[in-house]
Amino acid sequence: MDQNELKKAVGIKSVDFIKPQMTVGLGTGSTVYYMVEELGRRVQAGLKIQCVTTSTRTWDQAEKLGIPLKKLNDVDHIDLTIDGADEIDKNFQGIKGGGGAHTYEKTVALNSQRNLWIVDQSKMVTTLGQFPLPLEVNPFGCQQLFQRLEKEGLKPAFRIDKQGNNLLTDMKNYIIDLHLGQIKHPHLLADWLDHQTGIIEHGLFLDLVNTVVVGCDDGPKIIENIR
Numbered sequence: 758m759d760q761n762e763l764k765k766a767v768g769i770k771s772v773d774f775i776k777p778q779m780t781v782g783l784g785t786g787s788t789v790y791y792m793v794e795e796l797g798r799r800v801q802a803g804l805k806i807q808c809v810t811t812s813t814r815t816w817d818q819a820e821k822l823g824i825p826l827k828k829l830n831d832v833d834h835i836d837l838t839i840d841g842a843d844e845i846d847k848n849f850q851g852i853k854g855g856g857g858a859h860t861y862e863k864t865v866a867l868n869s870q871r872n873l874w875i876v877d878q879s880k881m882v883t884t885l886g887q888f889p890l891p892l893e894v895n896p897f898g899c900q901q902l903f904q905r906l907e908k909e910g911l912k913p914a915f916r917i918d919k920q921g922n923n924l925l926t927d928m929k930n931y932i933i934d935l936h937l938g939q940i941k942h943p944h945l946l947a948d949w950l951d952h953q954t955g956i957i958e959h960g961l962f963l964d965l966v967n968t969v970v971v972g973c974d975d976g977p978k979i980i981e982n983i984r
């Protein structure tokens with residue numbers, strides 16, 4: 758199976774975790790796309806749920822499919838959030854934000870009773886960091902922040918769109934990607950990044966995921982993170 762077929766298989770499989778009357782967080786990305794398409798089919802077939810989204814992309818897709826949507830501020834809990842990931846290590850720590858949506862994604866994830874990630878097998882790694890670590894940053898003072906990151910040896914690069922401009926997030930911020938190669942101590946790095954003024958949110962998602970559905974050639978595999 759190619760990567761897209763694996764993404765589609767896990768996207769469809771993950772919808773089995775959604776039960777009637779749940780409030781569900783919908784992530785962002787090309788794997789989540791398939792999950793939302795399948796959820797739309799089930800809602801049209803009569804499944805009663807409500808959802809919050811983590812990006813305008815997902816909101817627009819879900820709205821077109823007739824999935825009932827709420828703003829995050831208007832729900833009192835989220836039963837389950839289903840999202841993609843860019844890397845997951847052997848300790849179930851993850852990198853997200855390849856699509857620049859990680860700030861809203863982390864906000865929704867932190868407010869969810871359960872988090873389920875859907876990935877193809879290429880995302881399962883021994884050590885995080887091969888995938889560049891995304892930072893959402895405030896445009897105000899971003900050059901000074903960039904220099905600070907360079908000085909720390911974190912190999913930053915602004916993410917640029919097709920027109921050659923700084924890519925803008927849903928919140929109209931910029932993205933800086935850190936090309937680290939490997940992240941030996943994710944918690945220490947997360948702690949340092951959490952304390953840098955100008956960084957709105959980083960893409961390290963630590964101690965957050967409960968279940969991972971991995972797309973493998975012989976079918977989706979469900980892995981529980983027993984913590």
Ligand SMILES: O=C[C@H](O)[C@H](O)[C@H](O)COP(=O)(O)O
Pocket residue numbers: 784785786787788789840841842843853854855856857858859862
């Ligand atoms: O900002 C984007 C998200 O964190 C995505 O969930 C992540 O990048 C995985 O995306 P994809 O399923 O397209 O590989």
